[in-house]
Each structure stands twice: as structure tokens, then as C-alpha cells.
Amino acid sequence: MHEELYHQLQKLGFSQYESKAYVTLLQHSSITGYEVSKRSSVPRSMIYEVLGKLIDKGAAYIVPSDPVKYAPVPAKEMLARVQKEFSETVEYLESTLHSLESQPDMEVIVHIDGYEQVVQEMLGIIKQAKHELWLSVWEPQVSHFQKAVNQAAEKNIPVFSIVFGAENETLGRTFHHNYMLPEVVKDRIGGYLTIAARDGEEVVIANFMDESLPRAVKTKNPALVLVATEYIRHDIMIEEITREFGAERLDTLWRSRPDLYQVVTGKRFNVK
Numbered sequence: 001m002h003e004e005l006y007h008q009l010q011k012l013g014f015s016q017y018e019s020k021a022y023v024t025l026l027q028h029s030s031i032t033g034y035e036v037s038k039r040s041s042v043p044r045s046m047i048y049e050v051l052g053k054l055i056d057k058g059a060a061y062i063v064p065s066d067p068v069k070y071a072p073v074p075a076k077e078m079l080a081r082v083q084k085e086f087s088e089t090v091e092y093l094e095s096t097l098h099s100l101e102s103q104p105d106m107e108v109i110v111h112i113d114g115y116e117q118v119v120q121e122m123l124g125i126i127k128q129a130k131h132e133l134w135l136s137v138w139e140p141q142v143s144h145f146q147k148a149v150n151q152a153a154e155k156n157i158p159v160f161s162i163v164f165g166a167e168n169e170t171l172g173r174t175f176h177h178n179y180m181l182p183e184v185v186k187d188r189i190g191g192y193l194t195i196a197a198r199d200g201e202e203v204v205i206a207n208f209m210d211e212s213l214p215r216a217v218k219t220k221n222p223a224l225v226l227v228a229t230e231y232i233r234h235d236i237m238i239e240e241i242t243r244e245f246g247a248e249r250l251d252t253l254w255r256s257r258p259d260l261y262q263v264v265t266g267k268r269f270n271v272k
């Protein structure tokens with residue numbers, strides 16, 4: 001009948017027998033140990049030990065009489081004391097454990113494999129952003145991130161994204177990659193290079209591929225976070241320069257120069 005009640009009391013540190021004895025005392029205040037045992041089904045051989053523990057917990061007290069009787073501390077009073085002690089314990093642990101924590105190793109690079117795992121890690125970056133968010137996303141993955149990006153924008157967190165394909169989709173302040181066909185970029189880098197960087201503190205860099213599972217790295221290494229963020233900044237600026245001055249002028253700039261040709265295409269000039 002009171003199994004759930006016993007279960008909840010055990011969460012507060014009561015044993016099963018202590019829970020039964022305390023509930024019995026609430027229902028039949030000021031009774032002998034024998035009566036508590038009889039009504040609660042706590043073995044007679046253990047009842048006085050159990051009552052002693054309830055007294056130590058501040059949940060019961062002795063009523064001087066002949067024979068000795070026991071009464072419960074009112075539930076409201078007992079719970080208020082438990083709550084106060086719990087709050088004090090949490091405050092102590094919060095400050096003490098925090099002081100013991102070692103600083104996170106900024107050099108750690110976590111490797112992530114699998115489509116769902118990579119997506120979840122990138123969502124984690126988006127949801128943890130506090131000051132700014134930088135994204136480089138391809139059309140197949142845009143839908144995974146839209147809700148989380150919208151929530152970040154609602155918190156007035158600046159979100160800048162470069163999006164490949166998905167001309168009608170937006171992720172915060174969106175710049176669509178139009179200068180070079182997405183297929184050309186994909187062939188050059190061997191997949192859909194996707195990045196989520198937050199606050200200058202953390203980044204996930206992933207490569208989604210057609211014929212194999214995506215792989216990613218996650219790190220707080222300041223140099224890698226900076227490189228990834230700058231990559232997105234530069235892509236955004238190239239798109240804006242192209243829009244302002246035209247793709248033909250940009251083509252003229254690099255196609256006839258061996259150094260810029262290799263920078264843009266990843267291939268040596270006039271080498272098939």
C-alpha cells in the first residue's frame with residue numbers, strides 16, 4: 001500500500017525498515033517499540049535498532065513513559081530539516097569539488113565516428129554557444145541544425161553561417177556559397193566539410209561523405225578553434241566580394257596566375 005512512499009523515503013537516506021517504522025509512527029503516534037514492530041512488519045529483533053536510527057536522523061523521539069513509547073517528528077518539520085541539510089551539502093560540494101577540478105586539457109582532440117554521433121556533437125556546440133556561433137554547413141545537413149540555430153538567435157546570440165546549396169534555407173545570418181559550384185568544392189576537399197565553432201572556445205570539424213560514415217574531431221584547442229573560425233570568415237568574405245565585384249573579375253584574378261590557381265583549385269597550374 002505504501003511501497004511508493006517507502007521508495008521515496010529511501011531516496012532521502014532512510015532504509016526500508018526505517019521508512020516502514022516512520023510511516024507507522026505517523027499513523028499511530030506515541031506507541032511502544034513492540035507495537036511499531038507489529039504494525040510495520042519490521043522484525044522485533046531489529047525494531048529498537050531501527051527506532052534508534054530514526055532518532056539519530058531527527059525523524060523520531062522517545063516519549064518518557066512506562067513502558068517507553070516512540071513518536072514521530074512531524075513530516076513537515078522532518079522534511080524541512082532534510083531539505084536544509086541537503087542544500088548545505090550541495091553548496092559545500094559545489095565549492096569544494098570545483099576547487100579540486102583540474103583545468104581541462106586544451107590539447108585533447110576527441111574523434112567522433114558515425115552520422116548521428118557527429119550531428120549530435122555539432123548540435124551540442126550550437127546549444128552551448130553563449131556569445132557567437134560560426135557555421136559552415138552543406139544542404140543535406142541544414143535541416144538538422146535549424147531548430148537549434150533559431151533557439152540561439154532567439155537568445156540574441158550572433159550566428160554567422162556559410163551554406164553550400166540549400167538556396168532557400170537560412171541558419172542565422174546566412175551567406176550562400178555561390179561563387180563555385182558545391183560539387184567542385186566537394187571534389188576538391190573530398191566530402192562535405194562541415195564546421196560548428198562557438199565563442200572562440202570549441203569547435204567540431206566534420207567531413208560528411210557519400211560512400212562512408214562521416215568522421216569528425218572536437219576540440220577546445222585555441223589554435224584549431226581559431227583556424228576553423230577564420231576559415232568560415234574568409235569564405236563569407238569571398239562570397240561578399242564576389243557578389244560585389246562579380247564572379248568574372250574574380251576568375252580573371254586567379255585563373256591566369258599559377259600561385260592563385262593552386263590556392264583555389266588545389267592543383268598545380270597546367271598540370272592535368
